[in-house]
Amino acid sequence: MNSLPNTSAGVDKRHSRRGSSARSTEAHNRRWADLVAALPWITPALIMIFGVVLFPAGLMFYNSTRVISRSGLDKGTAGFGNFAQIFAFPDFGPIVVRTFVWVILVVVLTVLISLALAQLLYKEFPGRRLVRLAVIVPWAASVVMTTLVVYFGLEPYFGIFNKLFIDLGIIHDPAGFGWTKQPETAFLWAIAVAVFVSLPFTTYTILAGLQTVSVDTLEAAKMDGARPARIYVNITLPQLRGAISIAILINIINVFNSLPILRTMTNSIPGYDADTIMTMIFKYIQVQGRVDYASALSVIAFIIVLIVVALYVRVVKPMKEV
Helix, strand or coil: CCHHHHHHHHHHHHHHHHHHHHHHHHHHHHHHHHHHHHHHHHHHHHHHHHHHHHHHHHHHHHHCCEEECCCCCEEEECCCHHHHHHHHCCCHHHHHHHHHHHHHHHHHHHHHHHHHHHHHHHCCCCCHHHHHHHHHHHHHCCHHHHHHHHHHHCCCCCCHHHHHHHHCCCCCCHHHCCCCCCHHHHHHHHHHHHHHHHHHHHHHHHHHHHCCCCHHHHHHHHHCCCCHHHHHHHHHHHHCHHHHHHHHHHHHHHHHCCCHHHHHHHCCCCCCCCCCHHHHHHHHHHCCCCHHHHHHHHHHHHHHHHHHHHHHHHHHCCCCCC
């Protein structure tokens, strides 16, 4: 008499397991069917990803372990010898430090100025549309063209900026001071240009975030007697966290990999006192003809970017509010 309920319960359990397994198999088959149906649509994108991202990255890793002559002849494996040569390079440490200084200064200054610009463009005033269009100009113009304008404007004798500095009494002898001839000043001017061309994207990203800030909350704070500075710090900024964190992340990647600005501003300076990792990669290729060293340094740069981005995403969680 007591075995009947147990037998019935066991049958129910087996039926339940079979039903669950059948549902799991059906869901699995449906996912595969959806994937096969989507293949004609995603295949072009997959081909582009392979051709533009995966294949060059794989070739970069491969070349970093080879001995490649100036003419491009592969002379065999180098193992990790190329990496050892780069780490043994006396200026490698300062170049890495300068790269981080470059990224941090450009990103921090860009975000701070963009916060002010976005707040200004958010206000209603006559001609706001024209001002918003003017902010886009550095983004629409060629980075190399913008850098060349600044570069030639700093020329000692005919540069418009040098003429302005002489008129203001900042410098007195144009022949005795070359802004783009000294590593320190050329590097600082490169930072200024990088901030200038980074402002449009960052400003508009923050401006888009301002559109989502609750107007009712701001009005309530004003009615409670809160000052504008306190409202901005305690109410507006926290609601801009998502926009700011995304802007910082994209700027970190873009500025780290930036070559044209530094290449243009510091190309005439001998030595490595104004170089970052990107300009050093260019010198390995163009000056020394060492594609293998350039590939090894590119791998190092790739790993550094991955680590920085991973740490930033883990700590800041930029996609949390998006």
